Amino acid sequence: MSDNNWRILTRPLIDDNPLTLQILGICSALAVTTSLDTALLMSLVVVCVLALSGAVISLMRRQIPRSVRIIVQITVIATLVIVVDQLLQAYAFELSKRLSVFVGLIITNCIVLGRAEGYAMHNGVVASTLDGIGNGLGYSLILIMVGAIREFFGKGSLLNVQILVPTSQGGSFEPLQLMLLPPSAFFIIGGIIWLIRRRRPAQVEKPEFSLRDEREASK
Amino acid sequence: MSETVARDSTSRALTLALVVAFVCGLLVSVVAVSLRPIQRANVEAERIAQLELVLTALSGIGRAQSIESLEQRMVELASGRFDDSIDGASFDAARAAASPATSVSIPEEQDLAGLRRRAKHAQVYLVRGDDERIDLIILPVSGRGYQSTLHAWLVMDGDTRTLRALKFYQHGETPGVGARIEEAQWEAQWQDLRAFDDAGVLRIGVRSPGGGYSDDAAYQVDGISGATRTMQGVDGMLRFWLGEFGYAAFLQRVREERP
Numbered sequence: 380m381s382d383n384n385w386r387i388l389t390r391p392l393i394d395d396n397p398l399t400l401q402i403l404g405i406c407s408a409l410a411v412t413t414s415l416d417t418a419l420l421m422s423l424v425v426v427c428v429l430a431l432s433g434a435v436i437s438l439m440r441r442q443i444p445r446s447v448r449i450i451v452q453i454t455v456i457a458t459l460v461i462v463v464d465q466l467l468q469a470y471a472f473e474l475s476k477r478l479s480v481f482v483g484l485i486i487t488n489c490i491v492l493g494r495a496e497g498y499a500m501h502n503g504v505v506a507s508t509l510d511g512i513g514n515g516l517g518y519s520l521i522l523i524m525v526g527a528i529r530e531f532f533g534k535g536s537l538l539n540v541q542i543l544v545p546t547s548q549g550g551s552f553e554p555l556q557l558m559l560l561p562p563s564a565f566f567i568i569g570g571i572i573w574l575i576r577r578r579r580p581a582q583v584e585k586p587e588f589s590l591r592d593e594r595e596a597s598k
Numbered sequence: 599m600s601e602t603v604a605r606d607s608t609s610r611a612l613t614l615a616l617v618v619a620f621v622c623g624l625l626v627s628v629v630a631v632s633l634r635p636i637q638r639a640n641v642e643a644e645r646i647a648q649l650e651l652v653l654t655a656l657s658g659i660g661r662a663q664s665i666e667s668l669e670q671r672m673v674e675l676a677s678g679r680f681d682d683s684i685d686g687a688s689f690d691a692a693r694a695a696a697s698p699a700t701s702v703s704i705p706e707e708q709d710l711a712g713l714r715r716r717a718k719h720a721q722v723y724l725v726r727g728d729d730e731r732i733d734l735i736i737l738p739v740s741g742r743g744y745q746s747t748l749h750a751w752l753v754m755d756g757d758t759r760t761l762r763a764l765k766f767y768q769h770g771e772t773p774g775v776g777a778r779i780e781e782a783q784w785e786a787q788w789q790d791l792r793a794f795d796d797a798g799v800l801r802i803g804v805r806s807p808g809g810g811y812s813d814d815a816a817y818q819v820d821g822i823s824g825a826t827r828t829m830q831g832v833d834g835m836l837r838f839w840l841g842e843f844g845y846a847a848f849l850q851r852v853r854e855e856r857p
Contacts, residue, residue: 445606447611455618455622457622462629472644
């Protein structure tokens with residue numbers, strides 16, 4: 380793989396991560412990360428949809444009239460998502476019940492449309508596919524971290540394998556109920572963003588305005 | 599420049615939109631139709647698994663119940679009689695309700711469950727005690743919820759007046775709101791709830807918000823807040839299936855034949 384392609388694939392992992400830098404796709408990241416297995420399945424689905432939608436839209440990019448481009452992109456994305464959802468209902472019934480509506484909601488995931496409009500419309504098929512996979516993996520990375528943290532501290536298990544014995548079963552581990560509720564995902568994602576920006580100060584956004592005290596202090 | 603103009607012309611946009619719509623539509627249809635048998639098998643397995651869970655819970659600790667151990671019968675709903683001329687193993691309730699030959703249309707004022715048609719027959723299961731008396735009657739029920747059709751197992755006591763369980767096994771209600779009908783805590787309310795009063799009048803239902811106290815309170819369960827439409831669906835579904843267009847005739851017959 381050429382250096383350039385490698386860069387397209389790996390840049391969205393940390394340097395240009397859709398979740399932590401662009402803050403996209405937060406809704407599903409809250410909803411499907413109460414346990415690691417649903418986070419893994421959701422990650423897989425999003426990577427597939429992003430890769431395929433990148434490839435298809437890039438192939439069509441010279442044909443799509445500008446006036447109807449968004450609706451054409453959404454139609455392609457919706458088709459891919461519905462096909463994947465149908466496959467899940469056939470071959471991963473239990474997990475698809477737990478993901479419920481959130482597979483369908485990938486259609487409205489900002490990352491997918493964002494990559495289609497922002498990248499696949501202007502780049503070749505190989506680059507667009509790699510960009511889709513890269514962004515999918517960047518999303519997955521955060522999802523899996525959040526899912527692992529929430530399942531471990533919320534239930535004392537990972538992938539449904541009990542690691543810490545909860546007090547209700549005679550152990551010494553008190554499950555953190557908060558971890559199973561949506562707000563905890565905000566805290567964890569916020570923590571991850573803070574960690575990344577500590578290491579990569581370039582990602583820190585410039586404040587749009589400064590507070591009065593700071594202005595006066597800098598005088 | 600001329601290329602951009604051609605690409606943005608209205609006819610070009612229309613043509614491309616049509617082609618995309620056609621190809622995408624075709625793809626979705628082919629996938630949905632070809633996967634349907636597997637999905638139906640999954641739903642059927644889920645339906646059986648849920649029933650076995652309920653029965654295991656009802657039969658006391660340690661006695662697992664499998665569907666094979668139950669007595670499976672076909673019932674003709676209008677007369678309430680057993681009708682063994684229909685093979686239960688190949689009976690498909692959804693197909694029977696859709697076909698005009700095997701279903702009847704429900705008069706609008708009686709259609710509390712919003713089903714429009716119902717099959718002439720239903721597949722029920724019976725659990726008999728040691729003395730051959732019927733202990734449990736298991737009835738499949740369905741009704742319109744907020745945004746999907748609710749499907750559930752209704753388990754009645756052998757006395758035909760008391761509910762033992764109501765277990766939803768298929769629905770597409772809003773997660774976190776209507777979908778809470780599946781939660782154990784809510785389902786537990788149905789256990790040992792009286793459906794009919796001593797005079798045989800059907801009084802079961804879901805308590806309506808702001809309804810205050812009424813004589814029916816003893817026959818009703820608490821609704822789920824935020825899921826008003828789903829609750830109306832559950833309420834209508836029970837009133838329909840326990841009412842005269844549902845299983846009333848069958849239950850009456852069981853009651854009369856009970857020693």
